[in-house]
Amino acid sequence: MYGDLANKLILDAKRTQTLDKLPLYQQTLVRSIVRETRDLHKEADQLASLAQSQGIGLNEKVNQCQLFVTHLCMRRNKRCLLAYERLRATKLDEMLWSNIEVDKDQLNNLSQYEQEYIVKYDELLSEFKGSLSDIDLGGSLEPPSDVFIDVRVLKDAGEIQTEYGVFNLTKDSQFFVRQADVERLIQQGYLKKLS
Amino acid sequence: MDFNDILKDFETTSRSRLRSDDTLRTEDLQALTQAWIQERTIPEVLPYEEDLLERILERMRKQIEFIELNSIELQKHEREIKLLLVIVESELDRVQFLIRSYVRTRLMKIDQFSVYIRSNEQELKKLSDNETVYMERHLDLLMELYNRQFLKNLPESLQALDEGGGLVNMVEKPDLHKPVFVKCGENGMVMIEGEEVELEKEGIYVMRYSAVKELVKMGSMIVL
Numbered sequence: 001m002y003g004d005l006a007n008k009l010i011l012d013a014k015r016t017q018t019l020d021k022l023p024l025y026q027q028t029l030v031r032s033i034v035r036e037t038r039d040l041h042k043e044a045d046q047l048a049s050l051a052q053s054q055g056i057g058l059n060e061k062v063n064q065c066q067l068f069v070t071h072l073c074m075r076r077n078k079r080c081l082l083a084y085e086r087l088r089a090t091k092l093d094e095m096l097w098s099n100i101e102v103d104k105d106q107l108n109n110l111s112q113y114e115q116e117y118i119v120k121y122d123e124l125l126s127e128f129k130g131s132l133s134d135i136d137l138g139g140s141l142e143p144p145s146d147v148f149i150d151v152r153v154l155k156d157a158g159e160i161q162t163e164y165g166v167f168n169l170t171k172d173s174q175f176f177v178r179q180a181d182v183e184r185l186i187q188q189g190y191l192k193k194l195s
Numbered sequence: 196m197d198f199n200d201i202l203k204d205f206e207t208t209s210r211s212r213l214r215s216d217d218t219l220r221t222e223d224l225q226a227l228t229q230a231w232i233q234e235r236t237i238p239e240v241l242p243y244e245e246d247l248l249e250r251i252l253e254r255m256r257k258q259i260e261f262i263e264l265n266s267i268e269l270q271k272h273e274r275e276i277k278l279l280l281v282i283v284e285s286e287l288d289r290v291q292f293l294i295r296s297y298v299r300t301r302l303m304k305i306d307q308f309s310v311y312i313r314s315n316e317q318e319l320k321k322l323s324d325n326e327t328v329y330m331e332r333h334l335d336l337l338m339e340l341y342n343r344q345f346l347k348n349l350p351e352s353l354q355a356l357d358e359g360g361g362l363v364n365m366v367e368k369p370d371l372h373k374p375v376f377v378k379c380g381e382n383g384m385v386m387i388e389g390e391e392v393e394l395e396k397e398g399i400y401v402m403r404y405s406a407v408k409e410l411v412k413m414g415s416m417i418v419l
Binding site: 124 | 295306337353
C-alpha cells in the first residue's frame with residue numbers, strides 16, 4: 001500500500017541510529033519511493049481535473065477523501081526521505097567533527113552525493129576550526145579529569161614524542177601518560193583509556 | 196606636589212590596577228562558566244559573548260607562550276618548574292574545554308534551528324560572524340545533498356524545505372517551554388499562565404523557560 005516503502009526506509013534509519021557506522025545507502029528503495037510519489041502526484045492531478053470536468057463537485061466526501069489521502073501520502077513520503085537523509089548526514093557530521101577517519105568500507109556504503117558532501121563539509125569544518133586555532137574544537141567533549149592516565153595500545157602506530165619522552169606504540173603495551181597529549185590518539189582509536 | 200606624594204600616588208594606582216586585573220581574570224572565568232552553563236541548559240541560542248571570549252583567548256595565548264618558554268628550561272630538571280607547568284597546563288586544559296563545549300553546543304543548536312534562525316532578524320543577531328558563515332554554508336551543503344539525492348525528482352509542489360502549515364511544521368523552533376532550574380537573586384514575582392508565583396531570594400526553582408526568560412536575561416536569576 002502507499003507508504004509501505006517509506007516505512008521500510010524509516011526502519012532502516014531507526015536501526016542506523018544505534019550503529020557506529022552507516023549501512024549501505026538504500027538506492028533502490030529511495031528511487032521507488034520517489035517513483036511512488038510522482039505517481040501519486042499524477043493521480044492527485046487526475047482526480048482534481050476529473051472532478052472539475054465532470055462537474056462532480058469536490059463536495060463529494062469520497063472524492064475529497066481520496067484527494068486528501070493522496071496528498072498526505074505524498075507529504076509523508078517526502079518527510080521520510082528527508083528524515084532518512086538527514087539522519088545519515090548528521091551521523092557523518094559527527095564523525096567529521098571528532099576527527100574519526102572515514103575508512104574505505106564506510107565510504108563504499110555512502111552514495112555518490114554523500115561522498116561529495118563529506119569532502120565539502122570537511123572543508124567547512126577545517127575553516128571553522130582554523131578560526132579558533134588555539135583550541136582544538138574537535139577535541140573531547142568530556143571535561144578533563146585526570147592529568148595522567150593509563151592507556152593501552154590497540155593498534156601499532158609507530159613512535160610518538162611528547163615532552164616527557166618518546167613512546168613506542170606496539171599493540172597491547174600500556175603507558176602512563178598525560179591525558180592532553182594522547183587525546184587525539186584515543187579519538188582516532190589507536191589507544192584506549194583504562195579506568 | 197611633593198615628590199613623595201607622586202611616588203605614593205603611583206604605587207597605589209599600579210597596585211590597584213594589578214588587583215583589579217586579578218579580579219577581572221576570576222570574574223571573566225566565572226562569566227565564561229556561567230555562559231557555558233546557560234548555553235547548555237537553555238533551549239534557545241543566546242547572544243554570542245564576543246568580548247569575553249576575546250579576552251580569555253588573549254590570556255590563553257600568553258599562557259601557551261609561558262608554557263613553551265618554560266618547557267625549554269625543563270632540561271635543568273627543576274622540580275618546581277615541572278609542577279608549575281603541570282598545574283598551568285591543567286588549568287589551560289580546563290579553560291579550553293569550556294570554550295570548546297560552549298562553541299560546540301552553540302553549533303549544535305544552530306544546526307538544529309538553522310531554517311528558523313535564518314528567517315528571523317533577532318535570532319541572526321545572536322550569532323557571531325563565523326557562526327553565520329558556517330550556518331549558511333552548511334545549509335547550502337545540505338540542500339545540495341537533498342536536492343541531488345531525491346528532492347529534484349519529486350513533483351515541484353513538494354520541493355520546498357520550509358513548509359509551514361500542514362500537519363507538521365517543517366521549520367523547527369526552539370521549545371521555549373522546556374523546564375530549567377533557576378536560582379533567584381532577589382525577591383520577585385513571575386506570571387505563569389495567568390497565575391502569579393512568588394519567588395524568594397536564594398530559592399531554587401524549576402520552571403518553564405518561557406516564564407523566567409526575561410529575568411534570566413536581566414540577571415536577577417541564574418540558571419543552574
